[in-house]
Amino acid sequence: MRIQKNKALPALVIALAAAGIWWASKPAPTKLTTPTAIPVRVVAVSEKDVPRYTSGIGSVLSLHSVVVRPQVDGILTKILVKEGQLVKAGDLLATIDxxxxxxxxxxxxxxxxxxxxxxxxxxxxxxxxxxxxxxxxxxxxxxxxxxxxxxxxxxxxxxxxxxxxxxxxxxxxTQIRSPVTGRVGIRTVDEGNFLRMTDTTGLFTVTQIDPIAVEFSLPQQMLPTLQGLINDPQHAQVKAYIGADTDGETGNLLGEGHLTLIDNQINANTGTIRAKAEFDNASQKLWPGLLVTVKIQTALDKDALVVPPTVVQRGLDQHFAYRVNGDKVEAVQVQMVYQGSGQDIIKGVKAGDVLVTDGQSRLKPGSTVQVMSEPPQVVQAEPKP
Structure with missing residues (x-):
């Protein structure tokens, strides 16, 4: 037994020596450095007059569209206009024997x-x-x-x-004259045909193009607003777009007009009310039957505080935004006054305050931030000939 104990002693010495060497060569723990700054993009709160809009889908209608029919029986001797020609009220269109x-x-x-x-x-x-x-x-x-x-x-x-x-x-x-100023449609009869007063198709149509109207529907909740706009001597501005969504920011602007009429009853099935706006249409971009998106200016906020839609964040029971103060951020409670398609009107901040517009997902009150510049524009190289 004494011989085995002596054999184990050298092994223990070797193990202790190895542990001492490892402890001596172990790297020192790294001290915590200052927190890394979180990159963000910011925007300054601007103050300006902002119009409010409501949008809807409408259809372009002619103010006057007339089917030209004979009022006496006889042979059509001459047609004096061409299809698609613009005519004025009183112009001679055709003659009968x-x-x-x-x-x-x-x-x-x-x-x-x-x-x-x-x-x-x-x-x-x-x-x-x-x-x-x-x-x-x-x-x-x-x-x-x-x-x-x-x-x-x-x-x-x-x-x-x-x-x-x-x-x-x-x-x-026997002299058929245009009852309205407008555009001649497709002809249905030719010279030499015998015309009767009972003919329902007529010779052609004359449709007024300028000015022109757009009829559209809005939710019934908009009735008080529409009533205020129709009584306003300034006339509410209405814009018509094609290829636009209900926000009306995309697509092509076809014309600007003013509100002229509110229907005398609400559609009980859909809960909507019809309204009509009139447009000057000298360029003839608005065409009868065309479906368009209309935007109506319902109000004008004076000296409103405006920020991009990405600034305001939604909390559990309130809206807030991150305001930059030096190299740190703080959460500021804000009130959403109006949400537009390209800008929001808020309260709770001041004009000139710098708010975070991108990178909020990594932020919390007191976070250190680094303000990034706008991304550089990509310049496309011209193709070589």
């Missing part, structure tokens, strides 16, 4: 001349009978009969004049 109506007019004029000649003779005789009746040269009955003849001939002349007026009206219908 008028020979029969002119003959009726000449006949009515001849009958009027005959009646007027007979009336002239009757008046001379009436005057003579009146003088003779003073001395009982003619009987009272003869004088009364002559007076009745004069009245009859006057009525006949009036009837003849009415026939002339009617024939002249019929004659005017």
């Amino acid at each position: 008028d020979r029969s109506i002119r003959a009726s007019l000449d006949q009515a004029r001849a009958q009027l001349g005959e009646s007027q000649a007979q009336l002239q003779v009757a008046l001379v005789n009436l005057k003579r009978y009146k003088l003779l009746s003073v001395d009982d040269g003619v009987s009272k009955q003869t004088y009364d009969q002559q007076q009745a003849l004069v009245n009859q001939l006057k009525a006949t002349a009036q009837g003849n004049q009415a026939s002339i007026d009617a024939a002249q009206v019929q004659l005017s219908y």
